[in-house]
Amino acid sequence: MGVAVLLKQVPDTTAKISISGDRVDEASITKWSISPYDEYALENAIKLKESGFGDVVAITCGPSRSAKCLTEAAAVGADRLIHIISESPLDSIQVQSLLSAAVKESGCEVVMCGKQAADTNSGSTGPGLATTLGFSCVGGVTEVSIEGGNASATRLGPSGLEQVEVAVPCVFTFDKGDSELRRPNVRGIMMAKKKPVDVFSAEDLGVDVGDSMVEIKSHSSPPEKKPGQKFVGSDSIPEVVSKLREEANVI
Amino acid sequence: MAYEALDFYDIDSLLTEEERMVRDMVRDWVEDRVLPNIEDACRDGVFPDEWRVEIGEMGILGAPLEGYGCPGLSYIAYGLICQELERGDSGVRSFASVQGSLAMYPIWDFGSEEQKEKYLPGMAKGELVGCFGLTEPDYGSNPGDMITRAEDKGDHFLLNGAKMWITNGTIADLAVVWAKLEGEIRGFIVEKGDQGFSAPEMKGKHSLKASVTSELVFQDCKIPKDRILPDVKGLRGPFSCLNNARYGISWGAVGAAQSCFNSAREYALSRIQFGHPIASFQLVQNKLSWMLREITKGQLLAYHIGKKKGDGSWIPEQISLAKMNNVDMALEIARMSRDIHGANGILDEYPVMRHMANLESVKTYEGTHDIHNLIIGRHITGIQSFTREP
Numbered sequence: 001m002g003v004a005v006l007l008k009q010v011p012d013t014t015a016k017i018s019i020s021g022d023r024v025d026e027a028s029i030t031k032w033s034i035s036p037y038d039e040y041a042l043e044n045a046i047k048l049k050e051s052g053f054g055d056v057v058a059i060t061c062g063p064s065r066s067a068k069c070l071t072e073a074a075a076v077g078a079d080r081l082i083h084i085i086s087e088s089p090l091d092s093i094q095v096q097s098l099l100s101a102a103v104k105e106s107g108c109e110v111v112m113c114g115k116q117a118a119d120t121n122s123g124s125t126g127p128g129l130a131t132t133l134g135f136s137c138v139g140g141v142t143e144v145s146i147e148g149g150n151a152s153a154t155r156l157g158p159s160g161l162e163q164v165e166v167a168v169p170c171v172f173t174f175d176k177g178d179s180e181l182r183r184p185n186v187r188g189i190m191m192a193k194k195k196p197v198d199v200f201s202a203e204d205l206g207v208d209v210g211d212s213m214v215e216i217k218s219h220s221s222p223p224e225k226k227p228g229q230k231f232v233g234s235d236s237i238p239e240v241v242s243k244l245r246e247e248a249n250v251i
Numbered sequence: 252m253a254y255e256a257l258d259f260y261d262i263d264s265l266l267t268e269e270e271r272m273v274r275d276m277v278r279d280w281v282e283d284r285v286l287p288n289i290e291d292a293c294r295d296g297v298f299p300d301e302w303r304v305e306i307g308e309m310g311i312l313g314a315p316l317e318g319y320g321c322p323g324l325s326y327i328a329y330g331l332i333c334q335e336l337e338r339g340d341s342g343v344r345s346f347a348s349v350q351g352s353l354a355m356y357p358i359w360d361f362g363s364e365e366q367k368e369k370y371l372p373g374m375a376k377g378e379l380v381g382c383f384g385l386t387e388p389d390y391g392s393n394p395g396d397m398i399t400r401a402e403d404k405g406d407h408f409l410l411n412g413a414k415m416w417i418t419n420g421t422i423a424d425l426a427v428v429w430a431k432l433e434g435e436i437r438g439f440i441v442e443k444g445d446q447g448f449s450a451p452e453m454k455g456k457h458s459l460k461a462s463v464t465s466e467l468v469f470q471d472c473k474i475p476k477d478r479i480l481p482d483v484k485g486l487r488g489p490f491s492c493l494n495n496a497r498y499g500i501s502w503g504a505v506g507a508a509q510s511c512f513n514s515a516r517e518y519a520l521s522r523i524q525f526g527h528p529i530a531s532f533q534l535v536q537n538k539l540s541w542m543l544r545e546i547t548k549g550q551l552l553a554y555h556i557g558k559k560k561g562d563g564s565w566i567p568e569q570i571s572l573a574k575m576n577n578v579d580m581a582l583e584i585a586r587m588s589r590d591i592h593g594a595n596g597i598l599d600e601y602p603v604m605r606h607m608a609n610l611e612s613v614k615t616y617e618g619t620h621d622i623h624n625l626i627i628g629r630h631i632t633g634i635q636s637f638t639r640e641p
Contacts, residue, residue, distance in 0.1 A: 014253030068268075075272060183280060186310035186322045189272045 002054035002080075003045040004103045006113035006125060007073060009066035010035045013118060022218035034069045037114025039181035040174040044144055045112050046077045046182070053146055055079035057106045061098050063087045067197060074192035075184035081197040082106065084205065091214040096128035101205035103133060109169035110151065115140050116173075126173035135169040142177025254282065256338070256509045259547045262554055270328045276309060277335035285339035290599045292461035296454070298346060298422065299461075307377020312347060313355035315495075315560075320372035321359065326560035330502035330553055337503030338510045341609035342462030344503040349418045350374060352496035354381025357427050357438055360491065361483040366440065370425060382423035382450075384414035384441075384467045385489045391416075392622050393637070395486055399430040399469065401439060407476060408432075408439065410447070410469040416616070420450040420465025427480070428467065429489050438480035438488050447472035458612040494570050497617050498560055501553045501573035504581035504613065505546060507606045511581070511588035512542045514601050518592050529591070538587050545580040552576060568630040575623035582610040 011017060012031035017024055034042070045056045058073035060066050061084040070081040082105070084098045103111055111133075116123035130137035141153040146168065153164045153172055184192075202209050231240050245251045256278075263271065284305060292299055306312060313321040314329035324332075329351075337344035355374050358366055358381075373379035390397050399412025410430055420426070426441045426448075441448050453464045480488065516539060519530035529535050552573045559565035585607035589596035597604050614620050622637075629635045 012253075071268065071272070183309065184272070184276055185308060186273060186276075186314075186324065189269055189276065190323075192272075193269050 001110070002057055002106065002108045003048055003110045003112055004057045004059055004106050004108035005038070005042045005045045005073070005078070006099055006111065006129075007038045007042065007058055007060045007069045008035045008114070008117045008119075008125075009033070009060060009062055009069045010117055010119040017221075019219055019221055022220070024219045032065060032068065034072060034181075035114050035118040037116060037118065037174055037176070039114075040142070040177055040179070041112035041114055041172070042073055042076070042078070043179050043181045044172075044174065047179075048110075048144070048146060049077065049079075051145070053110075057082060057108055059099060059102045059106070060084070061086055061090075061095055061102075070197055071192050071195075072184070074195045075188040076182050077188065078195075080106070081195060083197050083199045085199055085201055089212075089216075090209060091212040092122055092124045092128060094209040094212060096125060096132055097207050097209060098202060098205060099125065100129055100132040101207045102200065103129070105200075105205065109135070110144075110146065111135065111169075111171040112144070113171070113173055115175050123173075126171050130171040133169070133171070135171050136166050137171045137173070138164050138166055139173045140175045141172050142175055143179075144172050254278075254513060257512050257543060257546050258550070259543055260551065262550050265554065266327065266331070267325070270325060270331060273311070273324060273328045274331040274335060277311060277332050278338075280305065280309060281335055281339035281343075285336075285343055286602075289340050289343075289461060289602075289605070292342075293340075293599075293605060294460075296456075296460050298342065298419075298463050300422075302343065303346070303377050303380065303422075306347060307375075310375070312377055313351040313359070313371070313375050316351070316355060316359045316371075316375075319359065319367050320375040321355070322375065325557075326498070327554065327557045329499060330557045333499040333503040334506035334509075334553075336506070338506035340461055340605065341503065341507060341613050342459045344499070344506070345418050345459060345462045348496045348499050348503070349383055350377075350381055352499055353383030353492045354419075354423075354425070354427050356495050357383075357480060357483070357488060357492050358440070361438060361480040361488060362440075363477070363481050365477065366480070370440070379424045380419055380422050382417050382419040382426045382465070382467070383489075383492065384417055384420075384426050384428040386414060386416050388413060388415045392619060394429070394489065395436070397429065397431060397436070399428070401430040401432040401437065401479075403432065404473075408474050408479065410439065410441065410472040410474065412469050414467040416453070417450070417465045417467050418459075419463055420467055421452040422463050423450065426450070426467055427492075428469070430469075432479075436485050436488065438483060439474060440478040440480070441467075441469070441472065441474055442478075445472055445474055456612075458608040460608075490567070493617055494567055497570050497574040498556060500613060500617055501549075501556065501570070501577045504574075504577035504610070505549050505553055507610060507613075508542070508546050508549065508577075508581040508584045511585045511603050511606050512539070512546060514603055515539065515542065515588035515591040518595070518601070522593070535591060538591060542584045542587060545584060549577040549580050568627055571618065571623040571626040574617065575620055575627075578610060578614050579620060582607065582614055585610055 009032050011029045012033040015029045015031045049056050056078045057080040058078035059082040060069045082102050127137050138153045141155040143154040145152050149168050311332045314324045317323035402409045424443050428439045428441050447470045449468045450465045522529045556573045588603040
């Protein structure tokens with residue numbers, strides 16, 4: 001038994017995104033990081049390992065630069081690293097079919113990932129994977145513990161924290177909780193360097209990804225936000241109230 | 252805005268993945284833990300103990316040393332650690348420099364097997380703090396004339412004398428102390444609690460306020476015979492420690508300068524005068540351009556001497572040049588950055604005045620700016636100008 005953690009490499013939240021032609025200019029992105037929601041999943045997986053629940057298998061699907069995700073995961077405690085190499089962009093279904101095959105190969109029956117990726121935000125990987133693999137799926141969790149064949153997940157519900165009990169095999173998608181991904185240390189970094197990465201192509205995994213069903217027409221920058229309005233002094237109160245009531249509709 | 256360290260000549264591309272990961276780990280730690288708390292630490296005049304614990308947990312102390320629980324990183328990685336710590340504050344980098352280069356290094360290089368096993372693993376984890384006692388109230392640039400004496404009393408050594416300006420002194424569990432035994436400089440390990448040893452803190456500093464600075468006082472201080480460092484005699488001992496620490500400072504100064512440059516650039520772009528950002532004025536651009544030029548040269552000096560430290564092809568004069576130049580440029584950049592910030596530059600909302608005050612100490616400690624010039628002067632001419640003797 002072990003936990004498969006799915007990691008996606010995305011532009012760092014601090015990176016500047018620019019458009020060249022009608023596409024995001026990836027070459028101008030200077031810093032790539034593990035998607036933050038995937039980091040919560042990774043932290044939980046490492047905690048499970050520390051409580052005695054088998055190895056952490058870190059899996060990423062992406063171009064060669066995304067191997068960095070795996071090294072970073074190894075530096076904080078991932079035991080096995082799987083890189084599904086894909087230099088060209090894939091749609092969600094294609095990614096899910098590749099990740100499912102890698103999870104099968106790993107033998108893991110517990111899968112953890114972010115509830116959505118910080119770049120595409122589609123939120124389909126976890127549920128899609130669960131469908132393909134025939135696993136249960138619990139979304140938006142912040143903590144998972146496992147005893148025997150049963151998992152207990154915590155997530156924020158409409159009226160407070162929900163506790164969900166579910167039988168393994170299961171996919172959990174993570175939301176931001178209290179525990180950030182731990183910082184590595186020098187020992188972890190030095191060991192990460194020595195850890196082998198299992199590199200698979202779609203053929204190696206026996207997957208025919210077929211043609212993409214999604215075509216991206218163009219990328220564009222979001223419209224610039226309108227500048228804020230400034231009101232000074234008590235004389236402006238009636239104007240502020242009327243704007244809040246009529247324009248902002250908040251009162 | 253996220254911090255982007257100035258790297259005009261793409262030094263980043265010369266680093267190994269491991270070096271980059273270590274640099275990023277320390278950078279993140281400084282961002283999370285040091286920057287939000289540094290002004291409080293300075294105001295209270297303390298080095299927060301949790302920083303010691305967390306630095307120990309990262310495993311960066313004694314970075315280039317191998318074995319005995321030490322990290323065994325490259326000299327470049329050690330430099331990058333210093334750079335990132337000092338981008339936070341020179342006091343934090345001083346803690347790590349003193350622990351690694353001045354306390355762990357002499358034990359690692361000149362200590363007995365028993366001494367190495369006793370102290371180094373705990374020091375690498377930050378569980379044991381070390382300090383380095385060389386400078387005395389009356390002997391700074393001229394340590395060879397030190398007064399502190401050790402006497403061999405048969406079954407123990409007796410130390411008498413005083414050391415001053417000792418980073419980490421009061422919080423240290425052990426001090427590597429240089430004293431004259433029968434007229435010859437030797438290294439001794441003095442432990443906290445040894446009879447006749449005290450380490451009162453020096454107060455009232457306008458610089459390195461988040462770093463502990465102390466006196467070490469030895470009044471008939473009795474230490475066991477096995478506390479002498481067996482493998483070194485003379486000034487070679489302390490000087491070889493200083494070479495490592497000075498090397499680290501050459502990187503640390505780059506970090507402080509990068510921080511000041513970053514703050515100046517951001518401020519100049521957002522500060523509007525005469526209807527335009529001050530960054531659009533030629534005098535300000537000239538200053539920013541000068542800063543970039545000096546930082547870039549400093550980075551190349553630090554990187555190259557780092558490679559030479561790694562392969563052993565360095566000479567001490569090259570380290571003198573890197574320390575002297577880089578601290579000098581960092582101090583000038585801190586002053587210029589304060590200038591660009593106008594009156595706002597004196598506020599603790601910006602890091603520049605703190606870096607400036609810190610760098611005044613860094614310019615003086617570990618060989619003053621002038622002494623490094625004299626070391627290089629002797630190298631050029633073959634004539635030493637330290638003493639009046641030929």
